[in-house]
Amino acid sequence: GAGVSQSPSNKVTEKGKDVELRCDPISGHTALYWYRQSLGQGLEFLIYFQGNSAPDKSGLPSDRFSAERTGGSVSTLTIQRTQQEDSAVYLCASSETSGRGTQYFGPGTRLLVL
Amino acid sequence: EDKVVQSPLSLVVHEGDTVTLNCSYEVTNFRSLLWYKQEKKAPTFLFMLTSSGIEKKSGRLSSILDKKELSSILNITATQTGDSAIYLCAVEKTSGTYKYIFGTGTRLKVLA
Numbered sequence: 001g002a003g004v005s006q007s008p009s010n011k012v013t014e015k016g017k018d019v020e021l022r023c024d025p026i027s028g029h030t031a032l033y034w035y036r037q038s039l040g041q042g043l044e045f046l047i048y049f050q051g052n053s054a055p056d057k058s059g060l061p062s063d064r065f066s067a068e069r070t071g072g073s074v075s076t077l078t079i080q081r082t083q084q085e086d087s088a089v090y091l092c093a094s095s096e097t098s099g100r101g102t103q104y105f106g107p108g109t110r111l112l113v114l
Numbered sequence: 115e116d117k118v119v120q121s122p123l124s125l126v127v128h129e130g131d132t133v134t135l136n137c138s139y140e141v142t143n144f145r146s147l148l149w150y151k152q153e154k155k156a157p158t159f160l161f162m163l164t165s166s167g168i169e170k171k172s173g174r175l176s177s178i179l180d181k182k183e184l185s186s187i188l189n190i191t192a193t194q195t196g197d198s199a200i201y202l203c204a205v206e207k208t209s210g211t212y213k214y215i216f217g218t219g220t221r222l223k224v225l226a
Contacts, residue, residue, distance in 0.1 A: 004156075033214070042218030043157075043202065089155055102148055102162055103214065108155035 002026075004106035006092050012112045013082055021077040021109045025094030033103060034067055034077050035091040043091065049075065082113045116141045120203050120217035128225050131193050135220045137203030138185040145213070147179055147186050150202040152219070157202055160188070193224045 005024045013019050025032050034046040045059035049069040060066070064082075069075040079086055089110050093103035118139045127133055137147065146164045150157035161170040163179035163186060170177050174193075179186045190197055200219040207213045 035216075040221075043216040045214070045216075091156065102159045104159070105150075105156040110155070 004092055004094055004104050006090075006106040006109050008109055009107060010110045010112075012114065014114050015084060016081055018078065018080045019082055019111065021079075021090050021092075021111070023075045023077070023092030023094075023106060025073065025075070025092070026104055027073075029094035029096055029104075030072065031095045031103075032069060032075050033093045033095075034075070035093065036061075036088045037091060037108075038088045046077070046090075079111075082111075084113050087111055087113045116205075116207070116215045118203055118205050118215045118217040120201075120220050122220060123218070124221040124223070126223045126225065127193055129194055131224075132189065132191045133193060133222060135188040135190075135201050135203075135222070136185065137188070137217055138183075139203075139205045139215070140184065141205045141207060141215055143208040144181075144205060145208045146206045148204045148206060148214075149177055149186075149188050150204065152200040152202055153198075160201075190222075193222075195224050195226050198222060198224045 004026055007022045011019055030051045032049040035043040036046055037043050047060055047067045048056040064080045067075060067077045089108045091108045092106045095103045121136045146162050148162050149160040151160055161177045168179040174191045177188045188201060200221050202219045203217040205215045
């Protein structure tokens with residue numbers, strides 16, 4: 001596609017439910033990143049995929065968070081047993097490869113946990 | 115610990131004013147510094163500054179990298195209401211797995 005796409009654009013869920021957020025990176029980009037941005041805050045790094053290497057999960061805030069990247073392309077971020085503090089905008093970005101310039105961001109998924 | 119600090123945190127100006135946003139960094143193995151504009155959700159790329167390209171300009175926006183002072187500024191002249199956004203600074207490293215360190219951003223509001 002022309003850019004990074006994410007779905008859904010908005011998600012409202014109840015506390016305790018699981019949610020899945022999807023990211024389609026730019027075709028050919030080997031690096032994919034997930035970030036979380038709470039209201040009025042900067043970007044909080046969550047997880048990073050580079051090609052077929054093991055992902056860097058150092059930013060995941062708890063074991064309720066996990067992510068997969070299938071076939072080196074589409075990625076899914078899963079949050080289990082959601083909590084109200086998980087409410088935020090979840091941004092995905094991709095780049096040609098890590099350490100080679102700019103990342104391109106998707107429009108984000110706004111998650112609201114009631 | 116690597117860190118990127120932006121100032122001010124927020125800024126309110128009137129149309130036509132000139133603003134200067136600051137980004138300072140303490141990062142090992144620096145490769146480049148990037149500026150993004152975030153209006154709603156997705157940050158959009160503005161500039162990338164490296165040792166070989168320490169000054170960039172695009173229309174009313176310009177940016178300079180000072181590697182000696184470990185900082186960068188983003189200037190916006192003749193501001194317009196459409197410039198209202200969060201401006202993010204990020205530093206890209208040459209080493210490590212995850213290589214981007216983001217600042218918390220400067221929230222700019224331009225009043226008509």
